[in-house]
Amino acid sequence: MQPNSASGFGLELSKEPDENGTSPSRKEVKKSLSHYSFLLAPGILGGILAHVVCPPLDEGPIAAVGFGILLFPLVLYLRSIWRNRLQADAGELRKACVYSSLILTTLVLAVLMNGFLDKSPRSTVTTVVLGKTRHTSRSGTDYTLTVASWRPRRTSEDFQVSSFDFQRALVGRKVRIELHKGFFNIPWSGNISPE
Numbered sequence: 211m212q213p214n215s216a217s218g219f220g221l222e223l224s225k226e227p228d229e230n231g232t233s234p235s236r237k238e239v240k241k242s243l244s245h246y247s248f249l250l251a252p253g254i255l256g257g258i259l260a261h262v263v264c265p266p267l268d269e270g271p272i273a274a275v276g277f278g279i280l281l282f283p284l285v286l287y288l289r290s291i292w293r294n295r296l297q298a299d300a301g302e303l304r305k306a307c308v309y310s311s312l313i314l315t316t317l318v319l320a321v322l323m324n325g326f327l328d329k330s331p332r333s334t335v336t337t338v339v340l341g342k343t344r345h346t347s348r349s350g351t352d353y354t355l356t357v358a359s360w361r362p363r364r365t366s367e368d369f370q371v372s373s374f375d376f377q378r379a380l381v382g383r384k385v386r387i388e389l390h391k392g393f394f395n396i397p398w399s400g401n402i403s404p405e
Contacts, residue, residue, distance in 0.1 A: 246307040253314030264325025279314045327393040379404040
């Protein structure tokens with residue numbers, strides 16, 4: 211404590227020391243937090259697997275929730291940097307990474323279980339191809355078929371397909387889509403085959 215000239219005593223704030231009696235440096239805190247960010251990897255990889263193996267028909271809301279959970283620790287991290295409180299907020303940031311990882315992994319497991327545990331009889335819908343889209347990036351090429359929707363209040367549905375099915379599908383022609391009810395009543399699509 212350093213004395214204040216008016217009152218005779220003062221208060222000095224210091225960072226909480228670690229085991230050695232010194233405060234961790236900003237670099238050490240960043241390194242520690244980067245290790246905690248790896249906890250999000252199972253949720254990310256599981257989400258990719260769920261998208262490929264048993265994609266829900268309405269992926270949008272599920273993906274939005276997943277991205278929100280994934281971005282939550284990043285937003286807190288950036289806020290701590292902006293406020294210059296990274297070292298002080300390190301504990302809360304670690305907790306955010308752990309909780310986000312648990313929630314994201316649980317969400318992905320629910321989507322995967324919805325497909326893997328689904329024993330309901332599959333149904334097939336025949337619809338018409340409205341359009342085809344090929345998107346090429348560094349990681350590869352995505353092929354999307356846009357088909358007329360069979361569900362109420364919808365005009366079209368988009369499906370990721372293989373390059374083989376993409377080449378076989380013709381705009382204006384029919385395609386068969388395998389549908390599953392889902393273990394948790396979250397409908398998902400199976401094989402998509404052009405006729």
